[in-house]
Amino acid sequence: GIQVEQSPPDLILQEGANSTLRCNFSDSVNNLQWFHQNPWGQLINLFYIPSGTKQNGRLSATTVATERYSLLYISSSQTTDSGVYFCAPYSGGGADGLTFGKGTHLIIQP
């Protein structure tokens, strides 16, 4: 199956800083989602982005499908951005679920 690698595994920043999280995947994809897992475990959908660039407030994401990577940008970080960010591609075939990376654990300090 598809392999997913996220970097960095851990990131500690001060409030107001910007960050870039990376996701590399080993195969072509029909779908790629970014999630934020909050401290209570809830997975929050951030982006559905199999290709191109999308923006939502302080967050944006870019997927370059031909080069098999996706980036999540967080600008002007707030403490509420803390948590784990997961990249999850779906390679298609109509059968399987998403494949998750191990995530990037982000801590935003006040």
Next chain:
Amino acid sequence: DGGITQSPKYLFRKEGQNVTLSCEQNLNHDAMYWYRQDPGQGLRLIYYSQIVNDFQKGDIAEGYSVSREKKESFPLTVTSAQKNPTAFYLCASSIRPGVTSGNSYNEQFFGPGTRLTVL
């Protein structure tokens, strides 16, 4: 409000007991999924169902069973055969894979999860 609910939020089980985790959705989604998350790890697929009365094993199905008698419901049973059942269990749903809706292809939405601890 449309969404996915899971119950209970916390569950404690003695070794040798079977337990059933509930997942209900009112999003009118055809497909439903169960994932398992261990500390510091990503999610792994246990079972999935694309339509009522049909389901398929995922990557780690051993020791688990499911049923899909209604479109809205996809309960997961953790059996005594599961050797290490302590984990966080998340249910998800999507429109049926292979069907597009607007720009979304199999975009999955998750419930709040159930934390299972074996005593």
